[in-house]
Amino acid sequence: MNITSAKFIRGIVGEDPLLSDGIPQVAFIGRSNVGKSSIINALTKQKKLAITSSSPGRTQQINVYLINKAVYMMDMPGYGYAKAPQAVKEELRELIHWYFFASPYDRPKVVFIIDAEVGITKNDIEMFRAIADQHKHIVVVANKVDKIKPSQYTQKIEHIEHALGQYKIIPFSSKKGIGVNELTDEILTTEKD
Ligand SMILES: Nc1nc2c(ncn2[C@@H]2O[C@H](COP(=O)(O)OP(=O)(O)OP(=O)(O)O)[C@@H](O)[C@H]2O)c(=O)[nH]1
Numbered sequence: 704m705n706i707t708s709a710k711f712i713r714g715i716v717g718e719d720p721l722l723s724d725g726i727p728q729v730a731f732i733g734r735s736n737v738g739k740s741s742i743i744n745a746l747t748k749q750k751k752l753a754i755t756s757s758s759p760g761r762t763q764q765i766n767v768y769l770i771n772k773a774v775y776m777m778d779m780p781g782y783g784y785a786k787a788p789q790a791v792k793e794e795l796r797e798l799i800h801w802y803f804f805a806s807p808y809d810r811p812k813v814v815f816i817i818d819a820e821v822g823i824t825k826n827d828i829e830m831f832r833a834i835a836d837q838h839k840h841i842v843v844v845a846n847k848v849d850k851i852k853p854s855q856y857t858q859k860i861e862h863i864e865h866a867l868g869q870y871k872i873i874p875f876s877s878k879k880g881i882g883v884n885e886l887t888d889e890i891l892t893t894e895k896d
């Protein structure tokens with residue numbers, strides 16, 4: 704399956720009519736700077752669709768993209784950015800929590816992103832458990848595999864696998880285009896259950 708069209712709709716910070724318009728949502732979540740926005744650009748093959756930045760905390764609202772006129776990709780703000788001002792951190796945390804746990808809308812499919820080089824952090828595990836508790840459809844992505852030394856590759860990926868249990872992990876690199884087809888299929892496949 705291919706992504707043939709991708710369009711920015713708008714950034715949202717709370718209730719919005721698009722959340723209940725019946726179009727399925729796929730939410731991209733992970734630590735600040737893990738590469739959520741870059742992955743959306745890699746999947747849509749558009750360098751500048753989602754704004755990326757080398758400084759963490761770039762995405763501060765839920766940016767919504769319509770893919771193939773059929774699915775929304777939700778580019779979430781990152782969690783765990785220690786240097787952000789307390790008030791900003793609180794606001795982003797509340798937005799993430801509202802969207803995943805408190806909003807009345809249908810639960811999204813979740814693309815949970817981990818930095819393959821850094822490995823899984825305490826923050827990742829906490830967020831993952833909370834999401835896995837309430838969301839059935841989770842795809843785990845280990846991004847930035849281009850930064851791992853070949854000799855450490857298996858160990859790093861296995862460590863993430865062990866920390867999360869039975870979840871399938873897609874090794875990914877938005878820089879090198881690794882994993883793009885596999886993740887695209889996961890996102891565009893209609894769930895049967
Ligand atoms: N080497 C490498 N760098 C990457 C990869 N993906 C993203 N990056 C870099 O990581 C940094 C953060 O990327 P973003 O896509 O802005 O990350 P984000 O998760 O959206 O960040 P926030 O919106 O701040 O939470 C940028 O400097 C990217 O160029 C990758 O696969 N490999």
Ligand SMILES: [Mg+2]
Nearest residue numbers: 739740761762
């Ligand atoms: Mg971002």
